[in-house]
Amino acid sequence: MKFTLHIWRQENARAKGHFETYPLEGISPDCSFLEMLDILNEQLINDHIAHPVCFDNDCREGICGMCGLYINGRPHGNDDGITTCQLHMRKFHDGDDIWIEPWRAKPFPVIRDLVVDRSAFDKIIQAGGYISTTTGGVPDANTIPIPKHKADMAMDAASCIGCGACVAACKNASAMLFVGAKVSHLALLPQGQIEVADRVHKMVCKMDELGFGSCTNTYACEAECPKLIRRQNISRLNRQWIGALLGRDRK
């Protein structure tokens, strides 16, 4: 297959970025999107044309959350329920123009080319996205029965990979789906109840502080989530948040 690639190039965080165009031929339809970029880089290096295109990637099986490219206007490209590394060239047409950009969101500054800094997500989790346990001294696992449907819902929420597609898809760069998923995962489990109000309060405040926008209620995040995390998690977050506010007032 043959493509014309338009790729965002930016030397570092301070430099001004721009699009560069690279033609590419002889790509197998079974090639993954990132393998296609590997081939491009191989050519750029071999022919000393330019510095290879930098892009984050690691597991290449859709679970680490490291890769994330904005492809033809969609985070992770034109397929549902996948990450960029799981996108295959057979999803494109021969001769297509492909526009490749990094996540565009203020809290995710560009490091180089298509690589962005997502440490803001770590900071939100550090604000309270966990159940406070120290190692040892916990009860036997089966002393806490959890209804299967609750456990399954918690699992679905917990399957978020922290890639940032939800933020990139949102015109407000809101992190509501990411935060909602973590809040839901823990709020659905009995173990997570004790810190429920405190957790949602701290995580939402941190999210605001880091510059993520407010929810547009258009759910582009849900449409683009590679793990199909549902918007109900945002509703649950909002319920928890109101509950937390009321609870705090009582205090």
Place this chain on the structure above:
Amino acid sequence: MKLDSKIPAGPLAEKWTNYKASQKLVNPANKRKLDIIVVGTGLAGASAAASLGAMGFNVDIFCIQDSPRRAHSIAAQGGINAAKNYQNDGDSVERLFRDTIKGGDYRAREANVYRLAEVSGAIIDQCVAQGVPFARDYGGLLDNRSFGGAQVSRTFYAKGQTGQQLLLGAYGALSREIARGTVKLHTRCEMMDLVVVEGRARGIIVRNLVNGDLERYAAHAVVLATGGYGNLYYLSTNAMNSNGSAAWVCHRKGAAFANPCYVQIHPTCIPVHGDYQSKLTLMSESLRNDGRIWVPKKKEDAEAIRAGKLKPTEIPEENRDYYLERRYPAFGNLVPRDVASRAAKERCDAGYGVGTGYAVYLDFADAIQRLGKDFVEQKYGNLFQMYQKITDENPYETPMMIYPAIHYTMGGLWVDYELQTTIPGLFAAGEANFSDHGANRLGASALMQGLADGYFVLPYTMQNYLADQIYVGKISATTPEFDKAEVAVRERLNKLTTIGGDKTVDHFHKALGKIMWEYCGMARNTESLNKAKKLVSQLENEFWKKVFIPGTANEFNPELEKAYRLEDYFELAQLVIDDAMHREESCGGHFRTEHQTEDGETLRDDEHFMYVAAWEYQGHGNPETMEKEPLVYEHIQIANRNYK
């Protein structure tokens, strides 16, 4: 070098209890004065840092990715073993211990494995307390499934994403400690060297991957939890950035490297399809609970399938060879990984392979008929989806095609019972050490070992080391040892960036991988190993002349990262080959074709090889020297490993 495994005295079942009762401790006020470096944020690193931080030590933790949650533990699919006996099917600590020793083909240390089995239950308790959403049955209690090498159901799981959920649990615990200030997180930082002062590990040199700066960190002890070296083979189930370099620089500084030739090849991966391919995707072992592995019984059918003239669903039952069920009736499709991998290779080499000729079928038709499509979808849905995305085939309708691929390395830094390497103050945990799996790891035991090391072993054993470190005061990072290490790293980077050839790093890495897979992979012999040795040397020489690394060392430069990791792989490859050459027997993942039974099973030589081979670095290009740690089995009865 003298190896002292420091196995506590007393009966096997009491060793760990006795150790804990008599070890040295550090009081809470003194813990604050002690600094610990943890390298790696996977299950072992994150759980160790979180536990040590919560105890009150000052911890600095490092990872090469943009977040600790990216570590490759995240990709483990199937599950985690624990001797809970929730299924009332005869499981116990003793049983898990025996299965693990037998699975490892009697090449693991008894005391370590027993301790692993002993703490396995506490891991599940810990994870549930953290909110890990394990699968449950309708009564709300935890569900289990079976994995290879076991006749009980002791594997806990969270859909096909168990590693992800366990890692996120540990990441949560780590995040809490970061927020409390006991742990300091350093992302996009790569350990480039270990600093040894007066014989003790005292710090590390790291490269900031964003701007290329070299930074120094000093501490009273260093924990290495940087995973395995499977990427030596280029195509593997490991992540692209997984590498063996941090462990290797420790080896260069004097830490012994044990059993490097024990490499695990996973039987169920999506087969190789093209030269541009960058990695192989695993299909969880859990699929072997319900999937049946087969190839056509007739060669002409296999040929017709390869030519695209016949579909697998058109082959009648009587013309299918369920070769695992045929050869190993007692364990069937759930034989250990090395056995299943070799059996697949044997069939394909004999001309019965499908696809490109290097693939076999993993068929769910029976399970779908027996349990219904919905049930299968619920249990394995995400794996089926992953398979379909990659291959463009629907595994509900046509059998999956699978083939073995490099997956895990049992070998690693030599550690004693305390998980301390031969350099005092340097500890190794998880896949980075060699300790618990012998010559073959059982499925769902890597997660168990990583978390056991981090949550329940290091927090005890490190105190035993640190107890007398309260007298040495703060460790300085401005000593000549740090200067020297930093200069050496700088020179190494300069050398790489100034070669100016015309080939990419990947070109060499792919070539190295092919040599190792071909001549030091699933089957090895003297001839193939000699050949591998020669080819690797030639390739390394060519690398130093012809590689081209664009850019400089003072910027974000992934090509440079690949280059220095590959440089280490060249040395590591030589050691893997030497170790495979010296071990004149077959055991677990190490299969020497000269040493097999009449029906093609591994043939151990307990008289001569019942030991751990610990190698000591002797400078670049020089053969390493080897020390033996004899394996003494006081408790278990040594037997032939029989899964028939």
